[in-house]
Amino acid sequence: MKKIFLLLFSVVVLSTSVSAQSKVDLIDTTNYYSFHLNYWLNMHHFLWTEAFLNVKADSSIVTVEFPSIDRSKFDSTLNYYKEVLVGKDLRYNDYMSGFKDWITDPNTSFEAIPAEFAEQMDILINFDPVYQKYFWLDHRAEVMAVFNENIDLIRKTENEFVDRITLLTRHYWQFDPPRVRVDLSYFGKSTTRTFGNNPYTTPFPTHVVMNVAGENEVPGNWLELLYHESAHGLILGNSYFVAGTIKDLGEAENLKLPRNLEHVYLFYFTGYIAKELLEKQGVKYPQMYMEREVYTQYYPLLEKYLKSYIKRKSTLSKATRNFLKELNKGQ
Numbered sequence: 001m002k003k004i005f006l007l008l009f010s011v012v013v014l015s016t017s018v019s020a021q022s023k024v025d026l027i028d029t030t031n032y033y034s035f036h037l038n039y040w041l042n043m044h045h046f047l048w049t050e051a052f053l054n055v056k057a058d059s060s061i062v063t064v065e066f067p068s069i070d071r072s073k074f075d076s077t078l079n080y081y082k083e084v085l086v087g088k089d090l091r092y093n094d095y096m097s098g099f100k101d102w103i104t105d106p107n108t109s110f111e112a113i114p115a116e117f118a119e120q121m122d123i124l125i126n127f128d129p130v131y132q133k134y135f136w137l138d139h140r141a142e143v144m145a146v147f148n149e150n151i152d153l154i155r156k157t158e159n160e161f162v163d164r165i166t167l168l169t170r171h172y173w174q175f176d177p178p179r180v181r182v183d184l185s186y187f188g189k190s191t192t193r194t195f196g197n198n199p200y201t202t203p204f205p206t207h208v209v210m211n212v213a214g215e216n217e218v219p220g221n222w223l224e225l226l227y228h229e230s231a232h233g234l235i236l237g238n239s240y241f242v243a244g245t246i247k248d249l250g251e252a253e254n255l256k257l258p259r260n261l262e263h264v265y266l267f268y269f270t271g272y273i274a275k276e277l278l279e280k281q282g283v284k285y286p287q288m289y290m291e292r293e294v295y296t297q298y299y300p301l302l303e304k305y306l307k308s309y310i311k312r313k314s315t316l317s318k319a320t321r322n323f324l325k326e327l328n329k330g331q
């Protein structure tokens with residue numbers, strides 16, 4: 001009799017904590033963004049990252065000395081991630097992006113877990129007390145520290161950012177929902193290329209996951225990456241202005257196109273605008289992200305040719321022709 005009572009009692013406590021955590025995640029909204037901190041998404045990213053580093057780099061981010069009962073829960077949870085999920089990319093795998101959408105949906109109820117996620121949710125609910133006890137407070141504090149460092153800058157610069165990026169891409173900002181959802185997560189997405197934590201975005205509607213672990217030493221970098229990620233939806237398709245212009249020119253003039261050139265352009269546009277906006281706010285920002293980290297080989301030619309488009313002194317088509325001609329000459 002006593003045993004049954006205890007069992008019932010623990011079920012009630014667990015479901016209360018679960019439902020409370022699943023609902024409260026909106027932190028703040030601005031004109032163009034809604035910022036969320038989802039407990040379960042953070043737990044999921046933490047486990048995936050630890051599994052990924054264990055398997056692909058023979059390393060670990062966990063330094064906690066657990067008592068054995070918590071250690072065994074941690075080990076069994078991690079084994080599931082290593083065996084079932086670690087090969088699935090957080091952004092490009094359908095199951096993983098489906099899980100992210102479901103777990104962050106405000107209408108999600110743990111009383112009706114879809115069959116495809118039932119196994120993973122069993123594992124996560126079992127791991128819930130361990131995550132809360134050893135990891136969550138630190139993760140939440142780190143996330144909030146980075147968010148608090150950036151929120152004023154976002155409010156002061158977002159209107160001009162959106163005005164300028166929608167002009168350059170000739171594409172409207174997302175209006176349904178009117179704000180881009182941004183989930184804040186301690187860990188982001190890692191790949192075997194960098195083993196770093198990176199933000200990532202899924203489309204229709206745009207949904208950004210911004211990490212805080214990883215490189216955050218350069219003040220302004222986080223804001224630039226937020227702006228870049230949230231503008232992915234403006235350049236996506238060949239029917240959109242930026243990608244369409246590039247493709248049109250490549251076809252008509254038989255010019256060889258670098259892969260995903262529209263994405264390279266987006267790094268340049270968002271970096272250029274972010275740098276100007278940050279400097280207007282008194283933040284010294286010596287280099288945009290693409291000068292330091294990504295597609296750096298294209299940066300000098302973009303400075304030479306694409307800047308004139310940003311300054312509205314050239315058409316996109318003319319700037320792109322000049323860029324591609326010089327690029328093709330050098331190859």
Ligand SMILES: [Zn+2]
Nearest residue numbers: 228229232263
């Ligand atoms: Zn991107």
